[in-house]
Amino acid sequence: MFFSPRLRWALTALLAASKTARTESLADIDHVILFMQENRAFDHYFGTMPGVRGFADPNVQYNNGIPVWKQQVTSQQSKDTDYITPWYINYLGGTWPEATQCMSAGSNGWDANQAAWNHGANNQWAVKNTPYSIGYYKRDDLPVHFALAEEWTVGDMYQESVIASTNPNRVMWISGSINVPGSPQTKDEGGYPYIDNNETPGCDKNGINCYPLKWSTAAEKYEAAGVSWSVFQDADNFDDNPYAWFEQFQDSKTGSGLNKKGMKGQSLDAFYAQAAAGTLPEVSYIVGPMQLSEHPPYSPHDGSWLQRKVAEAVINSPKYSKSVLIISYDETGGWADHVSPYTSPDGTAGEWIDDPYGAAGRTATGPGFRVPFYIISPFTRKGGVYTEHADHTSQVSFIEKWQAAKGRDVTTDEMVPWRRENMADLVNAFDFKNPDYSIPNLPEAPQPHTNSKGVYDGSSYCSSQYGNGRPPVPYTGVGANNDTASLAEAGFKPVRGLLTEGRTLVLESSGQAVSATSYSSKVSLGKASKNHDNMQHGWVLHALEIGGDQFTISSANNGQYICKNLKLCKDSGSATVFVVDFKPSQGHSFKDQKSGEYLASGRKEKLGWQKSQAFWKVFSVTY
Template sequence: MFQKARLRRFGIAGGALAVAAGFAVATAFAVAPAEAKPVKDNSAHTTTPIKHLVVIYGENVSFDHYFGTYPNAANTDGTKFTAAKNTPKVNGLTPALLNNNPNEYNPQRLTPAQAVTCDQNHNYKPEQAALNNGAMDQFVQNVSKDTCTGAFGEPGLAMDYYDGNTVTGMWNYAQNYTMSDNSWDATFGPSTPGALNLISGQTHGISSYDPTSGTTNPKKTATPDSYTVVDPDATTGVGTVINDPDPVYDDCADNNHTSSNALGGLSGKNVGDLLNEQGVTWGWFQGGFKPTTTAAASSTGYAICGSTHTNVAGGSSVDYSPHHNPFAYYKSTSNPHHLPPSSVDAIGHTDQANHQYDTSDFYAALNNGNLPAVSFVKAPEYQDGHAAYSDPLDEQTFDIDLINALQKSPEWKSTAVVISYDDSDGWYDHVAPKITNSSNSATNDTTICTTAATKGVPALGGYQDRCGPSQRLPLLVISPYTSANTVSHTLVSQPSILKFVEQNWKTGSIGGGSFDKTATSLSVLFNFSHPQNHGVLLDDKTGAVSKIIPINNTPTHPKPWTPSKGHGKGGKDDKGDKGHGGLFGWFTW
């Protein structure tokens, strides 16, 4: 999303729309959710002991950028890290890759003092070019951004990495729970495609909307908008999103509607729709979602999202980023005016907030004892980990505060926290992807994708511009139902989280070419047979382990977990990856 210079990143742009025009457009955009028929609350009806799933969705980190040298830290600065003797190895940066890398620069270790760095080029096509058809040797030429204002930069910056002296919290979670070294960004490109792949496994189906009238731009030829929609249908204008257009169903889009960029809206279903149909509570919680000026109090009729914070380097940014909210692209799951929940008890249920909340509402629900079954949590920008305006230290504070609060709650014994990311930011990762979904766009794809297409690799649903997977991303599962100090080597991707939700709450699937059809379920990272009987609290500033607390994780179910008859046993990849029983349909609770 770095490329969207046309949208303000560090403050509220000046100017305002005329009052009359503002109210007209607000009426066009502010579509209330349809009145839903009452559905029985099925939140507790799961196929595993996980009753609460919390997904912390961070920004822009490759696997090697955070875990390339795991579990070995330099211990020359920052927080000291010493790994347990039995720590399994990861597919990381070998001595050869560190000292004789095929790229123009060798990877260099970044210190805690260099936490805020320049943002790399992570567009759809440059990311493909960096991989150089699998040679993994063109990162510096295509994605490295070495100089910038107010952040650290150096030649070949895209090659660089942190270790356990900076991302200490992440490494300690890996020590005590389960991580993956084979988790992938489903497609190439920046934040919006990654966010959409999390909730629907689908980046096709986007239409361009005029920001003033709220009406669709019917054809690319009639109203050129190659940024919002790529390879659109000549008649309908519907195509694929590979960039970061703001969502149409959001008052705070386009810099609180002070800009004039086209907006994007998606057709089809997302996981929120599935959960609503099944009667399962859920919510998207994002920092800065609570408006600083409500729509009713605004002169334009739009809510204004203006809260800001500073990162560890003193840089300030607006907390809320509209294009980080994937549910706002769908009419059915949007809350255009950023209305608050009607009560704390209503959080997770369908009311005027329509499942879209501020992060403060997450803590309110947790403290009130009504944590939704499925929660997606997005930090405010300064804590989301994105280079240029955030950093791993601020990200660590946000993640640890939230996870500590969960571990101290009664819900922890049936909770799983997933830390995942939307894209790689273009940061170097040495593992070449095996393209499993091809694309042959003359404009947007390079040889790594087009060659796959010519060799018969399918494009799911027949849609172009969804080439992937692209690069490895960090993935951790923190739960009593994971094995401590375990590394899974089974290939998963962002839609694996979606598939976990679908199977655990028996929602059915998205369909329509969604990657949930081909994704491996996140179940491979759990161990439902032998839950841990403690929680591990970390210091939110240093990332060090501060306290081990006991938990009562005795299952409340009448029967212990057993795989159903007639199915094979879970696989065993290698040291650290035990398989844990195979696919979700095999569990009975």
């Protein structure tokens, strides 16, 4: 159901007016829709997006003095350079924007991605995967994706759960484990570990990827607690429904909850109809058709048509005010991302293994590389960027928190403990005190191509017109870039969530911004600019430990650190250590680790310290 712009505006205004007298909460959400697409990396889609950890990353990793932007190449690949940097897939113009819609990058498998990661150096994408892995799209190539991410809230530290292919990641999405030795599961419950797309009964020759899987899933918790749920899928679901890989679902009786809601599910048309009627179950899983999955060579354009259709169904629903749509991608599909995964320490139970294929040695199973992720809800509308470490298990944790707020316990004991302790539950992405019920006009998405029988055939049509869609790799010359930071768009986003590295931040309070000027040796306050684009107001966080809440802070303007008594100094070892916190609807606080006092905007617009917690509005800025 689609409303006219005038009727939509009237309904939105009426809804907003009806909500002004009360404060919403997590318990007021009635519907959570989980929609997972296929095989795209964060940099590949959103590296140019302003205000996120993208190509302008001020904390970019260096290996022996070489930035991770410079991916090694062999002399067989190029005799003119030792490195390739991120390159725009459509740099040649012409018909290439259409042709590259059906191009593939490299392998999404365990071996290639573990090799690209290279035990944290993250510099082997071109050699161990392909030089196409480094390619990226821009806003004009992905208008619907950018609109959905930026009109609501985009997460820029959301990782695939496993440095591997589809099945392991989707299993983590609905259970919290792949049964790595040391996980809550026993050896005879399957997997041990499940790191490949094996769907043949039994185990691989080395005793791994045992199938079917047998441990308990999230949906079984929902079923037992009386939480309504359903998978929505059509006959062509690209074999992407992970519940179908579990023995208890395979053996479920016709008409039972597991069979009816999990194995069979309901159609996508049923989802659209129920959204329009406001009768969706509490938890919905959307599994799209193969051609609309965005799994290369299936096009982003076709996937955007499905995303727009699903999003429109949710935001035009009479229950939109109580709904959350979470859109994510299962894994990177052989596309590169520059942020080396945040993983557990070696030896963590249920996380690390000796590579059963023998190539990677001792290695982490995950979390893996970043994938696109955004949350659509009145409570995330224009929320900017959500910066907490998260992965697919975060969606399980979010539903647990939400149902707990409603008085139901759906907590799974199958999740690997390190994930529960270190991957966010997504709640900080929401502002329940300041919902925004306005509905934006989304860009149009082209109708996917179909054959004479009405069957989607976009990839075959594309390849018939353009071949494999792969342009020449620009190792040097036209298409090559020597300044990766310049690839990012200028702009800003408000920040939600606990802070992580990778952005230039502006801290504001009462119209004033924390500032480092050329005429003062101390940190001061200056008048905030409308677009937060004064570089004197820019600051970069440096984590003492990845995953922690303690940071030193340096000026984006002159590189100096905030030190004792708010003086600026060049010595990072003398920098003040800040403990950074976040509270939804209030903002971020910055506490001096030694004194226990908080950075604050005091009287007469003076920067100082106070004993009570003081909050700042934080913006992530790309210049």
